[in-house]
Amino acid sequence: MDQRKEKPGKPPIQARRPFVYGSLLLLMRLLFKLLYRVSYDRDPRLDKSAGPFFIVGNHVAYFDPVICALALRGQPIRFVTGQEIANWKFLGSLFKKLGIIEIRPFRVNFSTTKEIILSIAHGCSVALYPETQRSVAGNLTPFGLATAKLIKHLKRPVATVISYGAYLGWPRWAARPRPGKMEVKTRLLLTGEEAASLSVEEIQRKLVQSLNVDDYSWQMKRKRPARFLSGKRAEKxxxxxxxxxxxxxxxxxxxxxxxxxxxxxxxxxxxxxxxxxxxxxxxxxxxxxxxxxxxxxxxxxxxxxxEGLTIETSCRLDFLENVGEGEDPGEKERKGRLILSAAGLSFIPDGEDAPIRFEIESTPSLYCHPGRFVNLPDGEIIWRAYPQEEGFVALLTDYCRSVWSENNQFEHYLAEA
Structure with a gap:
């Protein structure tokens, strides 16, 4: 049965199931208190507003949405999440019961934007991670103006949920979480009036500067650095x-x-x-x-x-999906070499097939699993690449991040106004 929530004169939205949401939140509260000794620092100005809020946070671990929900208890929240997470074999159905809003990569997501706007209109807060991908190294991943434009359009108060210790508690390259210590700060970043009156550039600057945090700086400011338990702390x-x-x-x-x-x-x-x-x-x-x-x-x-260096590795390409109207490739699996140079990224297949030039410079963040695979667009065809060299995925994420940041002058948002 399709769970819909309706208000007079407003289109319905996909409703989260309160019992499932509340029960899971209680369980997670106990679990995270036990594993991470989580402490919360909440801005009192948030309590003076009934909401709904548009919520943003730093994205460093799988459990970021859990931390956000725990930090803003009492607020009904829908989370914007990638399609692949929503389609996880065992947890996907649970996530959908929690009322997630799916976003599909390599597409213009008008339906996602509409669902966010409707959710806010129905009094439900929406949480989104502007970085889109969990940080590989633990610092801010650059992002474009889309979130700032959405905030400008919504004209609603914006809250930030910033976690410290979450990255070291489960680095993206690590196989398992590492119990330790976590601190979570919630702040009112913008009032509704500020969201309406500030320019997109001003909103972007505030977003970037509020999310520009990392666990290592946090550790160095502590009187006694937090310790995270792992017998294989450098593995991978x-x-x-x-x-x-x-x-x-x-x-x-x-x-x-x-x-x-x-x-x-x-x-x-x-x-x-x-x-x-x-x-x-x-x-x-x-x-x-x-x-x-x-x-x-x-x-x-x-x-x-x-300086002219060319870096290459053996690689297998698997056809992942076609996001357009054209035909699928004849060969669904190809083997060859991935080559990165100043000219960009190319795949040279074994045999007589034509080379593929992947234009990854238009994104600051590739969808990937460090050490294993990375999704690469060839026009409307999306390939999943499995490089032989374990560090090649990180090499590609470094490359596209640097080129995109330079082309979009991202660093100037980090400078103090």
Whole structure:
């Protein structure tokens, strides 16, 4: 049965099921208190407004929506989430009972925007993560003006839910969550009047600056850094950090248990329970933590490509979907080489098929699973690429992020007004 919620004179919206939502929230509250000792710092101005709110937050872990719902208890919230999450085999039906709003990648999502507007009109808050993808290294992922334009149109108060410790509690490259400590701050970013009166550029600046946080800076400000429990705290870190700063080789770093090391030289770093590097005997630590290494890596990638370096890997392409009206490709699986250079990203197939030029520069954030796969658009055809080199996905996310940020002058939003 289709669960719809109606108000006189207004189109219906997909309603969340209160019993399912409330029961799950109670369970999650107990679980997160046990695993992460979560503390909440709530802006009293939020209590003076009955809502509904348009809610934004930093996107660093799978459980970000849970943290948001716990931080704003009492507010009915619908979450905007990607289609692939909504279609998860076991949890997809549960998510739909919670009233999620689906967004489909590589498409113009008029229906999603309409559902957001209707939800707000029906008195239901809506939460959206402007970064769209969980952060790979733990810092802000650039994003365009779409969220700022939506805020301008809605003319509703905007709340931020910023979590500290969530990334270290479950880094995107890690297989499992890591119990520790988490702090969550909720703030009123904009009143309804400010959302209506400020320009899109001014709203964007406020969004960017409010979301520009990271767990490592939070750790360094604490009197005693929080510790996160994991026996394999560096396992798969090389999915995000692949470029060796000692021998200056891309795709050279490897990881195991508590160690990040180079497969080509002497570099060996240990990761402690607070998320920081400590040097192995005879190997000084060139960076304090993985985010510093990832930032250097992004700059080094940009510099190397400008200097003419070409980086390639063996790769398998699987046809994922056709988002247009044209025909599907004849071959649904192709093998060959992915090649990244200053000219962009190309796939050279084995055999006589024509090369494919992937235009990934138009997005700051590729849909991917670091170390495993990345979705690549070829016009209306979407391929899922499985590079052989485990660091190649991070290489591509670094590349498109740098090019997009430069083309869209994203860095100027980070400067203080």
């Amino acid at each position: 870190l090389s999915y995000a950090c692949h470029w060796c700063p000692a021998c200056d080789r891309p795709l050279a770093l490897r990881s195991e248990k508590r160690k990040l090391f180079c497969s080509q030289c002497h570099l060996s770093l240990r990761l402690d329970a607070a998320g920081f590097f400590s040097a192995s005997p005879g190997s000084p630590a060139p960076f304090d933590h993985p985010l510093e290494l990832a930032g250097w890596q992004r700059g080094r990638t940009d510099q190397a490509l400008r």
